[in-house]
Amino acid sequence: MKWLHNIWHLYRDGFRNMTLGRTLWAIILVKLFIIFVVLKLFFFPNYIKEHAREGHEADFVATQLK
């Protein structure tokens, strides 16, 4: 179990002693929030899921390919 303890300390001390890393992590988290919450939910719906009946996606795309 010592190795688990060492890994825990590696991460704990690493995060505690960050300087520039704190700013970078803040930017990463804001970016991930914008990408996965704002953009994905409000701007990028799954077009086929919204327009085709469930289980009939192939029919929908075949119609698009006419």
Place this chain on the structure above:
Amino acid sequence: MNQLLNIDMAMVDWARAQFALTAIYHWLFVPLTLGLAVVMGIMETLYYRTGKEFWKQTAKFWQRLFGINFAMGVATGIILEFEFGTNWSNYSYLVGDIFGAPLAVEGIVAFFMESTFVAVMFFGWNKVSKGFHLASTWLTGLGATISAWWILVANSWMQYPVGQSFNPETVRNEMTSFADVALSPVAVDKFVHTVLSAWVLGAVFVVGVSSWYLLKKRHTEFATKSLRLGAIFGLISSALLMLSGHHSAYTVAQTQPMKLAAMEALYKGGTDQPLTIIAGINPFQQPDYEQADEPPLKLAVPYALSFLATNDMNGYVPGIRDILDGYTKADGTVEPSLEEKIERGQQAITALQEYRKAKADGASDSIVNCELSIINSNMPYFGYGYVQERSQVVPYIPVCFYAFRVMVGGGCLFVLLFIIMLWKPKAWAQWLSLLCIPVAYIVSEAGWLVAEFGRQPWTIQDMLPTWVGVSELGSSAVMTTFLLFLVLFTALLAVEISIMCRAIKAGPNPAEMKNEK
């Protein structure tokens, strides 16, 4: 084809512009990650072998810049995948089974490999052994490079769709050989060429930043050694890049001859073809390739294009008109004319509808199999069935032509720069090195412009043109997200440049650097 006539062409252009914008911004972060990964690996290896504190601090400094770039770039590529599902839904549905596989592998490898070893690299100094730390640094770079491999496999498959077959039942292209997809000649060439170009960009960055310290007369020993190492690394990478560039051109000539013809503004091909150095092409207008034999004011190297495209000084290279009219290849096979391809494509499209109707109506096996046979024999030209004019299958020549020259010219400039910086790194050359940092990004993006403009109008070569792959959305929705991305990405880039400049100004830890001697 009534459905497709309803597609708003402005929507196609906005969807393309949005994808291009996202990919261009994403690519601002990637090459520096790949290039600095090798540089910091070499520096830490020097620390491991010599035990000198100097190399440890040098490696730590470049790792810090790597970390800033890595943090800024992480997840910017995910937006491209959102765009597939929304703007390019037909494309996503048709080829998602194939295209999604390398992207999924990339996600898993990137997550586990990079996130594990990045943590050891940044947090593990004085906590893990020197050897384990060194291995983590190299594995961080290797993880990033493997990620690039899978993304480039996905991109290459769009340019050279192999290892798949079309299933009319599901209306999907299904993978028949993962090895064919992952190891196609286009994927191998693209990976080698792209990664080497990223190494050159990383080397230009190291040489440029080091030159800034020398101009400011700060950290001179650190800067001199970093500069020399960067220039040697850049020179070796450039030499390999030239070799891979020649091989890439050969592969493009075999798989996407129209792209090569557009890059060269080669309207009418033939044997003994010269390579154009420069010509007078209007950047804002598609040239008259149907009437003119060659662009005006053409300055060329005799036989060089034939050698580049066929490995034979006298080899035959088809021009745009030859490709449109049909031609005989070196191996004796005949490439059909555009008219024939259109006809065969239309047969495949009609047969697909008939096949599905026959299946739904419970028609006899012989009717179903007949339609299936028509689909299979004409599927390689499926996309041509949606083409109505010759001009639709010719990429925009000015962008391909000039972007190719920016890429090659920039590469030659960097070779010269690395030689000068190794030979006589005077103040003017140091300024030049600094100016070359933004130039390296322009050159790197130009490479992608050649690759992506050159394959137009195909989202998947010969199988799916952009106006069929796109969703039937209103252009205003895509325009809104385009502008949103422009603001977001520009802000992100501004933050990166600001943080990067601050870290460079702060420099390596001066107190620890003193211990070097």
